[in-house]
Amino acid sequence: MTVVTLTINDRLISAKKGSTILEAAEDADIFIPTLCRLKGLSPRGGCRLCLVEVEGSPRLTASCITQAQEGMVVRTETETLGRYRRMIIELLLTERNHVCAVCVMNGRCELQRMAARLGVDHVRYEYRYPDLAVDASHERHVRDPNRCILCARCVRVCDEVEGAHTLDMMGRGIHTNVITGMNIPWGKTRSCTSCGKCVQVCPTGAIFSKGTGVAEMEKRQDFLAWILSGRDDNIWNWGE
Amino acid sequence: MNRIELKAMAQVEQERQAKFRCRILCCMSTPCISSGASKILAAFADAITAEGLAAEVEAATSGCMGPCSRGPMVTIKNRGEADVIYERVTPEMVAPILNRHVRGQTVPSLDARILSHDIPFFAKQEKVVLAGSGDIDPERLESCVAAGGYEALGQVLREMTPSDVCVEILRSGLRGRGGAGYPTGFKWQRVQKATGDRKYVVANGDEGDPGAYMDRTLMESDPHRVLEGMAVAGYAVGADRGYIYVRREYPLAAKRLEKAITQAERAGLLGNRALDSPFNFRIDIRMGAGAFVCGEETALMQSIMGRRGQPVPRPPYPAQQGLWGAPTLINNVETFGNVAMIINRGAEWYAGLGTEKSKGTKIFALAGKTVNTGLIEVPMGITLREIVYDIGGGIQDGRAFKAAQTGGPSGGCIPADNLDTPMDYEALAALGSIMGSGGLIVMDDTSCMPDVARFFMAFCMDESCGKCGPCRGGTVQMHRILTRITEGAATMKDLENLEELCGMVKDTSLCGLGQTAPNPILSTLRFFRDEYEVHIRDHHCPAGVCRFDNAVSRAI
Numbered sequence: 001m002t003v004v005t006l007t008i009n010d011r012l013i014s015a016k017k018g019s020t021i022l023e024a025a026e027d028a029d030i031f032i033p034t035l036c037r038l039k040g041l042s043p044r045g046g047c048r049l050c051l052v053e054v055e056g057s058p059r060l061t062a063s064c065i066t067q068a069q070e071g072m073v074v075r076t077e078t079e080t081l082g083r084y085r086r087m088i089i090e091l092l093l094t095e096r097n098h099v100c101a102v103c104v105m106n107g108r109c110e111l112q113r114m115a116a117r118l119g120v121d122h123v124r125y126e127y128r129y130p131d132l133a134v135d136a137s138h139e140r141h142v143r144d145p146n147r148c149i150l151c152a153r154c155v156r157v158c159d160e161v162e163g164a165h166t167l168d169m170m171g172r173g174i175h176t177n178v179i180t181g182m183n184i185p186w187g188k189t190r191s192c193t194s195c196g197k198c199v200q201v202c203p204t205g206a207i208f209s210k211g212t213g214v215a216e217m218e219k220r221q222d223f224l225a226w227i228l229s230g231r232d233d234n235i236w237n238w239g240e
Numbered sequence: 241m242n243r244i245e246l247k248a249m250a251q252v253e254q255e256r257q258a259k260f261r262c263r264i265l266c267c268m269s270t271p272c273i274s275s276g277a278s279k280i281l282a283a284f285a286d287a288i289t290a291e292g293l294a295a296e297v298e299a300a301t302s303g304c305m306g307p308c309s310r311g312p313m314v315t316i317k318n319r320g321e322a323d324v325i326y327e328r329v330t331p332e333m334v335a336p337i338l339n340r341h342v343r344g345q346t347v348p349s350l351d352a353r354i355l356s357h358d359i360p361f362f363a364k365q366e367k368v369v370l371a372g373s374g375d376i377d378p379e380r381l382e383s384c385v386a387a388g389g390y391e392a393l394g395q396v397l398r399e400m401t402p403s404d405v406c407v408e409i410l411r412s413g414l415r416g417r418g419g420a421g422y423p424t425g426f427k428w429q430r431v432q433k434a435t436g437d438r439k440y441v442v443a444n445g446d447e448g449d450p451g452a453y454m455d456r457t458l459m460e461s462d463p464h465r466v467l468e469g470m471a472v473a474g475y476a477v478g479a480d481r482g483y484i485y486v487r488r489e490y491p492l493a494a495k496r497l498e499k500a501i502t503q504a505e506r507a508g509l510l511g512n513r514a515l516d517s518p519f520n521f522r523i524d525i526r527m528g529a530g531a532f533v534c535g536e537e538t539a540l541m542q543s544i545m546g547r548r549g550q551p552v553p554r555p556p557y558p559a560q561q562g563l564w565g566a567p568t569l570i571n572n573v574e575t576f577g578n579v580a581m582i583i584n585r586g587a588e589w590y591a592g593l594g595t596e597k598s599k600g601t602k603i604f605a606l607a608g609k610t611v612n613t614g615l616i617e618v619p620m621g622i623t624l625r626e627i628v629y630d631i632g633g634g635i636q637d638g639r640a641f642k643a644a645q646t647g648g649p650s651g652g653c654i655p656a657d658n659l660d661t662p663m664d665y666e667a668l669a670a671l672g673s674i675m676g677s678g679g680l681i682v683m684d685d686t687s688c689m690p691d692v693a694r695f696f697m698a699f700c701m702d703e704s705c706g707k708c709g710p711c712r713g714g715t716v717q718m719h720r721i722l723t724r725i726t727e728g729a730a731t732m733k734d735l736e737n738l739e740e741l742c743g744m745v746k747d748t749s750l751c752g753l754g755q756t757a758p759n760p761i762l763s764t765l766r767f768f769r770d771e772y773e774v775h776i777r778d779h780h781c782p783a784g785v786c787r788f789d790n791a792v793s794r795a796i
């Protein structure tokens with residue numbers, strides 16, 4: 001295994017060549033906040049929470065999509081980064097209607113947890129209160145765009161892992177939305193296999209199992225690592 | 241076709257044109273067409289036939305002449321006389337114009353419509369990219385070839401190695417005209433050195449900046465120049481295929497490009513074995529659906545590949561991994577428009593134009609409150625004052641110049657104190673603005689700067705692709721605060737939040753759209769901060785633009 005050595009927050013770290021700064025940091029137990037990244041899905045670089053400072057680079061760097069290089073000097077916790085991350089979370093909260101007290105994910109939500117961890121205790125910006133319809137037409141799952149942070153984890157898992165591509169994004173800017181099928185009710189799509197992968201990877205209460213009540217939804221994201229390692233080890237490849 | 245046949249084609253056409261005692265060129269680009277140019281051309285053609293003048297007078301289509309807001313524009317080329325340009329031509333003027341230039345009659349009523357060639361609007365310009373624009377018929381290959389079209393391609397295919405071509409472009413000092421001003425020669429060399437079985441050349445003709453139409457005009461007026469530039473680039477970097485990406489709103493540009501590609505392929509100038517050389521180069525057109533972000537290079541390539549037009553993080557850069565993972569050269573349409581001239585006249589000649597670090601010329605779409613507006617091509621380093629007062633003829637109604645906005649939604653404002661700023665990449669950046677793609681909006685004292693910032697923020701908010709959080713949510717909040725300011729409902733705390741948002745969105749956004757969206761705010765704050773404060777503290781708009789109907793109740 002080829003190894004690169006880099007400095008993160010004044011600590012010397014060894015990382016597998018080809019791994020991202022984020023992976024290198026995680027292996028060394030250094031926390032970098034993320035929301036759109038999920039191990040096993042293609043990187044997106046969309047939430048911008050994982051930004052870090054790299055010495056010699058004038059711009060902030062998204063650690064989830066940038067490879068660790070030999071000799072890199074990285075800072076993950078600066079005053080500016082902390083401030084920016086809190087602002088990004090605040091913006092996510094104003095975009096949609098996050099009323100945790102009546103949300104199925106209350107207490108287990110990644111957005112909520114991240115907000116608490118980064119110290120977001122109030123929101124300084126105007127709430128938008130968009131008028132978004134809940135889609136409960138699927139027999140097993142519900143999609144509630146009011147809780148969506150547009151991380152596209154559901155879209156990616158449905159396309160890249162399940163291979164169904166039932167989910168996609170429509171519109172742009174603040175009007176971007178996750179859609180099912182060609183923007184038809186989820187229950188009417190014929191490509192959905194009801195596998196539930198999107199339910200498990202969604203970080204918030206935007207996709208959940210029918211019948212769960214306030215604070216009752218539990219998600220198991222480790223299933224993705226399990227399926228993928230199974231595939232990588234060719235368990236289902238009986239030809240050989 | 242080989243180079244000798246190309247020369248012969250040029251000569252035949254030159255001789256054909258020389259046969260006419262009088263040639264009448266009617267601009268047939270979008271602005272002139274929309275003010276009725278088609279009728280004028282038809283009227284000239286009819287009158288020529290009706291009066292039996294077909295052997296000595298020709299009425300022909302041409303590209304844009306520049307003063308587009310004064311269309312329809314017509315140039316009269318009378319043998320042995322200086323060219324005459326008429327503005328705002330009406331069908332009634334057709335007969336008198338013929339009488340005057342064919343029969344030598346004096347028609348005083350026409351004088352008012354003549355735009356003299358030596359007025360500063362023309363005299364201060366330097367046409368390199370647009371050299372053929374007002375002259376040639378963009379729909380006839382012969383006309384373009386007669387003006388030197390495809391000579392440069394012939395020369396590089398016969399006389400230069402791909403590396404020579406890259407070096408020549410590098411030595412010319414040409415920088416990308418799409419906005420950022422990256423040295424074009426470096427980009428070509430990178431693609432040339434990249435390894436891959438296949439390589440691509442992409443011309444970016446998306447041009448989403450509000451008010452800008454430089455690229456459209458070039459594609460409509462001289463499509464072969466763009467195609468030739470792409471082919472030279474293809475040879476230089478080792479690509480055999482090019483795409484030209486045109487936005488859906490530019491149907492005429494697409495039509496003329498398509499026609500040009502077909503004609504050039506039939507003539508053996510593009511396609512397989514171009515100009516009887518081993519070089520193959522096919523060009524296809526791709527139409528965008530009209531999203532500003534699709535001008536961003538990674539989003540544009542996604543769009544060409546048939547995917548959702550959203551930016552993807554760089555690196556890898558297109559030069560390493562672009563279309564379908566292959567090394568891809570992407571340049572702006574105007575950048576390609578410079579190439580043939582550099583080859584024809586040499587890198588030294590080109591490097592002699594412009595300033596030390598910004599070589600050549602730049603096309604601007606001059607708009608706003610100047611007396612003359614339209615499309616201009618000027619040497620880099622010309623001062624803003626020369627553009628506004630000489631070429632633009634000063635401010636309408638004798639009012640005061642307040643600021644010029646350059647670079648569109650990614651750019652900023654230059655205030656009156658800096659009128660003597662040379663227009664080059666560095667000087668504009670030092671003022672917190674950018675050259676951008678060439679939008680240039682001149683404002684007088686009736687413009688309200690917070691309102692201008694709000695206009696550009698509304699644009700960015702609508703055009704944000706929504707992929708990343710800071711741009712998607714940040715532009716909305718910045719727009720809200722600006723709206724409150726212009727409605728007299730904001731507080732000083734809002735201004736503080738606004739500035740903080742500007743910094744965050746600039747530093748954290750994924751692509752250039754978000755990274756530059758705060759620029760119009762930052763630059764107006766830099767030079768016109770007092771205007772923001774007066775709006776907030778006194779509910780007063782110094783320019784008299786904003787209305788404060790809600791201000792009283794909110795202020796209590």
Ligand SMILES: Cc1cc2nc3c(=O)[nH]c(=O)nc-3n(C[C@H](O)[C@H](O)[C@H](O)COP(=O)(O)O)c2cc1C
Pocket residue numbers: 415416417418419420421422444445446447448449532533534535536537538570571572573575677751752753
């Ligand atoms: C939001 C956004 C929009 C852009 N739009 C255009 C455009 O319409 N035309 C263009 O040539 N470049 C545009 N660019 C710049 C391109 O990404 C790219 O830098 C350029 O096409 C490179 O060509 P050049 O080196 O010849 O300038 C845009 C960039 C951003 C971030």
Ligand code: SF4
Pocket residue numbers: 097098099100101103104105106107109110111112147204205206
């Ligand atoms: S998704 Fe998370 S943040 Fe949003 S309402 Fe539910 S628990 Fe709260």
Ligand code: SF4
Pocket residue numbers: 157158162164165166167191192193194195196197198199
């Ligand atoms: S349940 Fe499975 S197939 Fe259906 S949308 Fe979700 S991930 Fe796709």
Ligand code: SF4
Pocket residue numbers: 147148149150151152153154155178201202203204206207
């Ligand atoms: S539904 Fe969930 S997984 Fe899908 S984009 Fe929204 S928040 Fe992300």
Ligand code: SF4
Pocket residue numbers: 533551703704705706707708709711712749750751752753754755
């Ligand atoms: S900065 Fe704006 S336009 Fe660019 S990727 Fe992010 S959301 Fe899309």
Ligand code: FES
Pocket residue numbers: 033034035036037044045046047048049050051062063064065
């Ligand atoms: S985790 Fe890197 S941008 Fe979302």
Ligand code: FES
Pocket residue numbers: 267268269270271272273303304305306307308311313615
């Ligand atoms: S469009 Fe006719 S002069 Fe520009």
